[in-house]
Amino acid sequence: MNAIGTIAPLNLGGIARPGADLPLPKIGLPQAAPGAVPSQGFGQMLEGLVGTVEAKSANAQQLTRKVLLGDSDQLHQSVIAMQEASVAFTMMVEVRNKLVESYQELMRMQV
Numbered sequence: 355m356n357a358i359g360t361i362a363p364l365n366l367g368g369i370a371r372p373g374a375d376l377p378l379p380k381i382g383l384p385q386a387a388p389g390a391v392p393s394q395g396f397g398q399m400l401e402g403l404v405g406t407v408e409a410k411s412a413n414a415q416q417l418t419r420k421v422l423l424g425d426s427d428q429l430h431q432s433v434i435a436m437q438e439a440s441v442a443f444t445m446m447v448e449v450r451n452k453l454v455e456s457y458q459e460l461m462r463m464q465v
Contacts, residue, residue, distance in 0.1 A: 403449070407442045414439040 414435035
């Protein structure tokens with residue numbers, strides 16, 4: 355007699371993940387086709403990312419201002435917008451740190 359026995363795989367049948375028919379949100383930059391020529395430079399890409407972070411911050415400030423002035427009772431949206439802005443800013447700082455670290459590593463290389 356086997357102490358553990360056999361375990362049959364779980365049959366999900368008609369069970370689907372809730373929201374499985376909804377499209378997933380796009381995160382990050384769109385992927386270019388292999389062999390395609392980039393349409394913008396690296397500096398323009400960084401400007402776009404900084405602009406996105408700035409827009410998220412401005413949106414969070416606007417929503418917070420509305421809640422504080424009593425124009426809106428959507429406190430949860432204000433908090434979510436502040437968190438989104440915070441995460442976007444933190445990610446931007448980390449990208450900057452990696453770029454600086456990469457530059458310093460290149461400067462240390464012996465040619």
